[in-house]
Amino acid sequence: MVLAAIDPARETELRQLLESMNEAPGLVNAHNALVPFARFETLHFARFIILEDKTLNDVRAHGGGPAPTYSLYLAFVGDIDGEVEPFLHELARVAGAGLRSIFSCCVGFAANADLVGWMKSHNASTLAAYVNWRGRTVRRIHEEAALRDALVEHIDANQAAFRNLPPRQAHVKLQQFLNAERAAGRLKLSGESPAPAGWWLRNLTHMIGLPLLVLLALPLLIVIAPFYLFFLRRREKTDPELCWRVNQTHSDDLSRYEDHSITNQFSAMGSLKPGRLRLLTAMGVLRTVDYAARHFVRRGRLGRIRTIHFARWVFLDGKKRLVFFSNYDGTVESYMDDFINKTGFGLNAVFGNGIGYPRTNWLVRDGCAEEQKYKNFLRRHTLPTQVWYKAYPGLTAIDLERNHRIRQGLESSSLSEDGARAWASLL
Amino acid sequence: MKSSDVDYADVQGLVRFGYGKMKGAAYALLHVKNAAAARAWLRAAPVTNAVAMKPPPTAALQVAFTADGLRALDVSETVVTQFSPEFLTGMTEEGRTRRLGDVEANAPAKWEWGYASSIPHVMVMFFAECDGFDNFVEGAKGNAWNEAFTEVQYLRTADLDGIEPFGFADGISQPKIDWERRRDVTRPQLDYSNIVALGEILLGYPNEYQKYNDRPLLDADAASRGLLAAEDRPDKKDLGRNGTYLVMRTLEQDVRLFWQFVSEQSGGNPDEAERLAAAFVGRTRAGDPLVPPQKHAIPGIDHTDPEQVRHNQFTFAKDPAGARCPFGAHVHRANPRNTDYPGRPTGLAKLITMLGFGPKGFRDDLMSSVRFHRVLRRGREYGTELKPEDALTPAPPNESERGLHFICLNANISRQFEFLQNAWMMNTKFSGLTDESDPLLGNRAAMPGCPVTGHFTMPEENGGVPRRVSGLPQFVTVRGGAYFFLPSLRALRYFAGSEGVQE
Numbered sequence: 048m049v050l051a052a053i054d055p056a057r058e059t060e061l062r063q064l065l066e067s068m069n070e071a072p073g074l075v076n077a078h079n080a081l082v083p084f085a086r087f088e089t090l091h092f093a094r095f096i097i098l099e100d101k102t103l104n105d106v107r108a109h110g111g112g113p114a115p116t117y118s119l120y121l122a123f124v125g126d127i128d129g130e131v132e133p134f135l136h137e138l139a140r141v142a143g144a145g146l147r148s149i150f151s152c153c154v155g156f157a158a159n160a161d162l163v164g165w166m167k168s169h170n171a172s173t174l175a176a177y178v179n180w181r182g183r184t185v186r187r188i189h190e191e192a193a194l195r196d197a198l199v200e201h202i203d204a205n206q207a208a209f210r211n212l213p214p215r216q217a218h219v220k221l222q223q224f225l226n227a228e229r230a231a232g233r234l235k236l237s238g239e240s241p242a243p244a245g246w247w248l249r250n251l252t253h254m255i256g257l258p259l260l261v262l263l264a265l266p267l268l269i270v271i272a273p274f275y276l277f278f279l280r281r282r283e284k285t286d287p288e289l290c291w292r293v294n295q296t297h298s299d300d301l302s303r304y305e306d307h308s309i310t311n312q313f314s315a316m317g318s319l320k321p322g323r324l325r326l327l328t329a330m331g332v333l334r335t336v337d338y339a340a341r342h343f344v345r346r347g348r349l350g351r352i353r354t355i356h357f358a359r360w361v362f363l364d365g366k367k368r369l370v371f372f373s374n375y376d377g378t379v380e381s382y383m384d385d386f387i388n389k390t391g392f393g394l395n396a397v398f399g400n401g402i403g404y405p406r407t408n409w410l411v412r413d414g415c416a417e418e419q420k421y422k423n424f425l426r427r428h429t430l431p432t433q434v435w436y437k438a439y440p441g442l443t444a445i446d447l448e449r450n451h452r453i454r455q456g457l458e459s460s461s462l463s464e465d466g467a468r469a470w471a472s473l474l
Numbered sequence: 475m476k477s478s479d480v481d482y483a484d485v486q487g488l489v490r491f492g493y494g495k496m497k498g499a500a501y502a503l504l505h506v507k508n509a510a511a512a513r514a515w516l517r518a519a520p521v522t523n524a525v526a527m528k529p530p531p532t533a534a535l536q537v538a539f540t541a542d543g544l545r546a547l548d549v550s551e552t553v554v555t556q557f558s559p560e561f562l563t564g565m566t567e568e569g570r571t572r573r574l575g576d577v578e579a580n581a582p583a584k585w586e587w588g589y590a591s592s593i594p595h596v597m598v599m600f601f602a603e604c605d606g607f608d609n610f611v612e613g614a615k616g617n618a619w620n621e622a623f624t625e626v627q628y629l630r631t632a633d634l635d636g637i638e639p640f641g642f643a644d645g646i647s648q649p650k651i652d653w654e655r656r657r658d659v660t661r662p663q664l665d666y667s668n669i670v671a672l673g674e675i676l677l678g679y680p681n682e683y684q685k686y687n688d689r690p691l692l693d694a695d696a697a698s699r700g701l702l703a704a705e706d707r708p709d710k711k712d713l714g715r716n717g718t719y720l721v722m723r724t725l726e727q728d729v730r731l732f733w734q735f736v737s738e739q740s741g742g743n744p745d746e747a748e749r750l751a752a753a754f755v756g757r758t759r760a761g762d763p764l765v766p767p768q769k770h771a772i773p774g775i776d777h778t779d780p781e782q783v784r785h786n787q788f789t790f791a792k793d794p795a796g797a798r799c800p801f802g803a804h805v806h807r808a809n810p811r812n813t814d815y816p817g818r819p820t821g822l823a824k825l826i827t828m829l830g831f832g833p834k835g836f837r838d839d840l841m842s843s844v845r846f847h848r849v850l851r852r853g854r855e856y857g858t859e860l861k862p863e864d865a866l867t868p869a870p871p872n873e874s875e876r877g878l879h880f881i882c883l884n885a886n887i888s889r890q891f892e893f894l895q896n897a898w899m900m901n902t903k904f905s906g907l908t909d910e911s912d913p914l915l916g917n918r919a920a921m922p923g924c925p926v927t928g929h930f931t932m933p934e935e936n937g938g939v940p941r942r943v944s945g946l947p948q949f950v951t952v953r954g955g956a957y958f959f960l961p962s963l964r965a966l967r968y969f970a971g972s973e974g975v976q977e
Contacts, residue, residue, distance in 0.1 A: 074922070202939055209939045217939045292688070298559065302569030308922045309903055348830040351839055378573055380888050381897045384842050387683075388814065389828075418683045418889075441923015443903045445840065452836060468937035472795055473836060 048125075048361060050171035051153035052118035053097065061121065061152035065095050065433040073304040075436045081145030084436040087137060089128040091185055092312075092357055092374045095149070095434040096122050100316050100368065101297065102403070102427055105289045109402045111321040117364050121153055122171070124372055126357040128184040131170075135163045174330070175337035177358040177373075179444050180346045182239065183451070188439050190236050191450035197234055198224070198453065198474060214467035218456070225457055236454060254342045257334070278324055279410065286320060289403030290420035293427050300431045306378055309443055310356065312435040313382065315428045316363070316370040317401045326366055328410070329400040333360050336397065347448045351389040354382070356444050360397070369401065376443040379429075383422050387415045401428070449473050480653055480672070480679075482524040484702070484716045484962045488536045488599070488852055489675065489883060490524040492645070496534060497633040498607035499854050501722075501879060503587055503594035504623040506546035511622035512596070513547060516970035519598075520614065523963055533602035533610045537966060538720045538958035540564070543595030547969055553713065556690035557959060560887040561719060564593065565955045573892060575900035575917045580952040586724065587627040587954035594626045597722070597958055604633070627954070629724065629879055631854035639727040639855055639876045640751070640914070640949075641862045643761030646785050647809060649848040650774035651675050657773075660684050662814040662824070663845055666789045668774030670848045677885050678705060678715025682845050687885045689714025700971075701964050716962030718883045721849075721891045723955035724856075725915075726877040732949045733865035739943055744863075750943070751862075753932055754913035756803030759862075763788050764799040794837070796933040801837075801905040804914045807898045810905070814843045837906045847893050849882040877953070887957060902927045910946075918948050 053061060066072070068079040077085035084093055098120040107114045127134050138146060139162040146166075150156045156165060201224055202209050209217060228234040242250075261268075293301075305311055319325055340349070349355050358373035375382050386394050395414035399407040405421050407414035415421040439447075456462060456470035482490065493499070506512045522534035539547070541562045544554050555562065563570070566582040566589055576582055582589040602610040638644035649670040659671050659682050673681035677689045691710035692698040704712035733747070736754070740746030752758045767787040771777035775786045789811040793799055799806055816839045819827045826832055833839065857876025884890035898904055899912045902924055910929040911917070918928040928946040961969065 199942070203942060203944065206941075210941070211934070211936060212938050214937045214939075292559065295559075295563070298563075299569075302567070306569055306572045309901075309924065345830050345834065350828060350830045351832070352830075353840065376903065377901070378896055380893055381842065384846060384889065384893070388843055388846070392828075416683060416685075418681075418685055419688050439923065441921065443908075445903060445906050446908055449836060449906060449908075468795070469836075471937060471939050472933055474939050 048171045048173065048359070049123040049166045049169050050361075050363070051121050051150065051156070051169045053121050054152055054154050055119070057152040058097075058119065061149065062097070062433070064149055064152070065097075068095070068434045071307075073307040073435070075434055077436060079145075081149060082138075082142040083145075085438070086141050087127075087134070089134060089185055090436075091126040091128070091188075091438050093123070093125040093434075093436040094312055094314070094372070094432050096124070096314050096430060096432045098122055098316055098363070098370060099430065100318075100428075102289075102317055105402045106318050106321075108289055109287055109320065111318075111402070115318075115367070117368070118154070120363070121149075122370070123149075123166075124359070126178075126374075128186075132167075135166050138166070139163050171361050171363070173359045173361055175333040175340070175360045177336070177340040177344075177349055177355060179349075179356050180447065180451075181341075182242070183447065185438050186237060187239075188442070188447055188450075190234075191447070191454050192439065192442060194225070194234055194236065194457075195450045195453050195474075197228060202474060214471040215462060215464065217471050218462055218467050222457055236458075250341070253338075257338050275324070276409075279328070282320070282322075282324065283399075283407055283410075286406070287403070288405050288420060289427075290405055290417075290423040291427065292423050298426070301426070301429055304431050304433075304435070308437070308440050310374060310376050310437055310440070311379065311382070312432045313373045313375060313379070314370070314430045314432045315425065316368060316430060317403070317428045318368050319366070319400055320402050325400040329369065329397065330366075332396045332400075336360075336393070347444065349390070350393060352385050353448075354385065354444055374437065376445070379426075383425060387418055387421060391415045398424075403427075480676070481702075481716065482526070484964050485524040485676065486536050486717075486960055486963070487522040487524045487534055488960065489718060489850070490526075490651075491534075492852055493534050493601040494636075495530065496532065496601040496603055498604045499599070499601045499631040500607075500611065501627075501629040501631075502598045502600070502623075502625060503627040503629065504596040504598065505626055506543065506595045506622070507624050508622055509546060509548050511618055513970045515616070515618045515622040516547075516966065518616070518618070521963060521966060533600075533606065535601070535614050536599040536960070538597045538599070538960040539969070540593060540595060540597075540956055540958055542593055544959070544969065546595045549969055553690050553692065556688075556713075558688065558719070558887060560892065561957045561959060565721075565723075565957050566590075566593075570892070573896045573900075575895065575911070575915075575919070576952055576955075578917060578919045579948060580917050582955075585952065585954045587629075588724075588956045589954075592626050592954075593956060596623065597720075597956075629856065631856050631879060632858065632876075634855045634859050637759075637859075638878060639729050639857065639860070640732050640755075641729075642751075642755050642757060642759050644855075645851060645853075646757070646761050647805070648850060649674075651850070655679070659845075663843065664813055664815060664818045664820070666772060666791075666811045666813055667845070668772055668786070670845060674848060674885055674890065675850050675883055676716055676718050678702075678712050678717075681885060687714075689717075698968065700967055702962075713961075713965050713968065715965075717965050718885055718960050719887050720852075720958040720960040721880075721882045721884065721887060721955075722958060723880040724877065724953040725880050726875050726951045726953045728949050728951070729860045729862075729876060730865045730867075730869055731947055733862045735947060735949075737866055748862075753800055753803060754930065756799050756805035757785075761785050763805065764803070765790060765793045766798075768792070794835075795937065797935050797937070800930070800932045802907050802910050802913060802930055804912055807904055807912050808894065809848070810841050810844055810898070812841055812844050814845075815839075840905055842893075842897070847890055847898075849884045849890050849894060852881040852883060853878050854881075855879075875953070877950070883960065907931060913946060913949075915950050916946065916948065918946065 068081050070076045103114045354376040356374040361370050392411040395407045395411050398404050399414050405414050405417040453473050600611050650668050652669050652672055657669055671682045673679035686706045690713040691704050694711055698711040701711040702715050704710045736750045737747040740750055757763050765788050767783055772787055776782045817833055855878055899915050902911050909926050911927050913930050930943040932941045
């Protein structure tokens with residue numbers, strides 16, 4: 048994620064530039080002249096967003112002193128396959144001029160600046176990230192979608208032959224079809240390219256290292272725990288709830304960019320409750336989320352939630368503020384309901400450290416169970432996302448899982464009767 | 475009367491009764507011509523309450539308002555703006571039309587009522603037995619009617635004897651309201667129940683989250699004196715209490731197109747056509763679900779009533795492959811009959827499920843728990859009956875429209891009606907499906923990356939490749955709609971006698 052303060056004198060110009068990348072608000076032109084997203088074969092999702100926090104007065108309402116002032120930031124966020132560095136070079140190569148005109152609206156961007164160097168120096172590190180399916184590349188997604196489309200089309204064209212065909216026979220028949228299509232070069236299913244050794248090493252270090260650190264610190268944590276809980280409880284009982292309904296202008300602004308497609312973007316930011324206790328809690332919880340997302344969660348799921356493609360949390364302004372980005376299937380209403388009903392505990396543990404969140408108890412309880420307060424809170428902190436790109440519009444995370452299961456089934460040499468039934472039902 | 479009991483005399487009867495015995499019904503959609511005259515008419519209007527009477531009344535009158543309507547009656551802005559955002563912005567707000575599927579042929583700009591200058595202020599609903607219907611309406615309107623209101627539309631209804639225009643028994647499944655508030659909603663619900671918390675249907679009471687929905691809470695003053703206090707805020711007067719939101723949509727049904735399409739797909743075989751039509755709906759024309767009833771009772775469904783058992787004592791749990799009732803069938807989308815957790819996990823298993831390590835089947839746990847998304851339906855059909863067998867002939871010139879004036883009641887429009895319409899009816903990705911929306915209601919509109927939305931998938935009994943019907947045309951077109959507030963009788967008196975709040 049690239050993060051840069053916007054030159055106040057050029058904010059209007061920047062907004063116009065960003066809007067020029069859309070066909071209409073909320074509908075990006077994937078081939079726009081500034082950053083033709085569609086040309087990047089490893090890019091899943093991307094967004095340009097102006098981080099304009101309208102809730103800064105909440106800091107004062109919380110009793111954290113006068114409302115702070117921060118620079119207005121531009122964030123450029125991308126979810127990619129592989130390493131960041133080569134992607135930045137590709138960006139500079141394909142969209143150098145466009146990116147320069149965008150970033151030139153930011154403070155300290157010189158016309159002759161080294162673009163890649165500048166983006167690297169303006170990198171904001173991600174505190175926690177969630178990926179729906181680690182290792183699933185854009186290429187694989189497109190190939191598996193093409194496979195599914197071809198199979199369904201083939202079945203539609205030969206309905207009589209498939210009608211009442213037992214599942215195992217259908218499996219064999221479709222395997223033959225796939226082989227023929229592959230031989231003719233009409234379908235391609237690439238093998239998984241293994242992650243580089245460096246990645247494995249880092250991943251392993253992270254997997255073992257973090258629990259090891261926690262283990263080492265355990266005696267200390269046990270000693271601290273009662274004090275921690277004492278102070279946490281005291282704050283939980285007195286921290287004010289700031290969950291007013293959003294005004295119509297803000298609501299319209301958000302709505303303009305939403306529900307143009309089956310998948311939506313979500314961007315939200317807010318200030319952390321002042322004090323070390325809340326900061327450490329937020330960091331601890333988010334580190335845990337990040338660790339679980341990397342090493343622990345079942346592919347395709349975040350707890351019980353199966354609609355999130357990518358999500359990330361980033362600290363801003365010396366860890367005073369937190370910004371959250373995600374890409375999810377469905378509408379914001381169903382997204383919020385999903386979280387309340389399925390992962391309320393996690394939501395509370397993370398966002399309960401934000402100013403104004405509905406009252407939690409013991410960190411994970413209640414909070415978002417105040418449905419309407421929580422929805423108001425979330426909506427107040429949501430930001431309009433000016434430019435948002437998805438490499439595979441029309442495909443939900445569930446679609447991707449189905450297509451993958453179809454492929455896996457087709458690639459197994461033979462299926463059991465039950466396995467074949469389950470597989471055939473996916474078509 | 476215990477303090478927790480609902481005062482039925484304060485609730486409009488439509489919440490408790492469908493007035494099914496009163497075969498005549500009409501909806502007058504009105505603009506307020508003269509606010510003082512309108513208030514006077516409303517003060518005198520014989521609005522029917524929800525007290526059960528013996529013998530039951532033979533006529534009923536109900537009143538509901540849009541946000542524009544409350545303003546037209548000079549209700550103060552500080553009061554109006556406390557209603558829900560959906561109600562305030564209305565059904566035709568642009569982002570909302572995308573979520574509700576009101577695009578292309580369904581676009582509000584093409585509606586017969588409910589768009590721009592045809593957004594009504596007030597809806598007066600008349601119900602009576604057919605014989606005395608016209609007299610009842612004339613009597614209820616009285617002399618002051620024309621001075622008070624101008625009619626935007628006067629929507630008539632037809633009595634099709636419990637059959638909706640496509641020919642299927644309708645209104646079979648309704649949630650049962652927990653009037654006595656006996657159910658504990660705070661525990662995870664592991665079994666499907668047909669009972670919903672009172673606060674899901676009426677404002678001013680705890681909902682399925684055991685919380686009170688936002689609604690206008692007023693300071694105690696002379697004007698609000700007649701209102702009940704808020705249960706959760708005893709210092710405030712609760713304008714919402716015993717009232718609810720009423721969603722209305724006029725849905726034109728192309729009965730000829732429907733039966734001609736299923737007949738064509740079935741090679742002209744009438745039995746096959748009827749089977750396909752039943753698969754679209756998820757019930758036979760007589761109302762029997764395509765999955766068999768279960769043995770054990772479902773709370774809120776009367777297991778002593780054989781017809782209720784046959785029609786409603788079922789869930790889809792025993793049909794995980796959708797081989798009997800397709801996943802995309804209308805009744806499956808409208809009420810998936812699921813629970814808070816799939817597979818009834820308890821204790822450790824629940825924790826495991828919560829962390830995402832529960833069942834890992836493709837279709838497991840895809841849907842939100844239905845108890846947060848129920849609505850009470852109160853619609854009526856309109857137009858003349860057209861039997862399926864007669865629907866195969868071409869339409870005569872100037873054939874009149876037929877369809878459904880869909881009406882539902884719910885306390886939270888966005889979480890109930892809008893969720894249902896968006897995430898379940900219009901969603902082309904419902905329950906792991908793709909390229910298909912509701913077979914009856916779908917608008918078949920393309921979305922980015924989804925050029926085709928007119929399929930319908932029917933899993934096969936033998937477990938082979940599912941049958942797919944393609945090219946479903948749009949059978950139902952939205953012709954009008956609006957969000958109304960159906961006030962309690964006390965709130966109605968507050969609006970009607972609101973000289974005190976005139977500014």
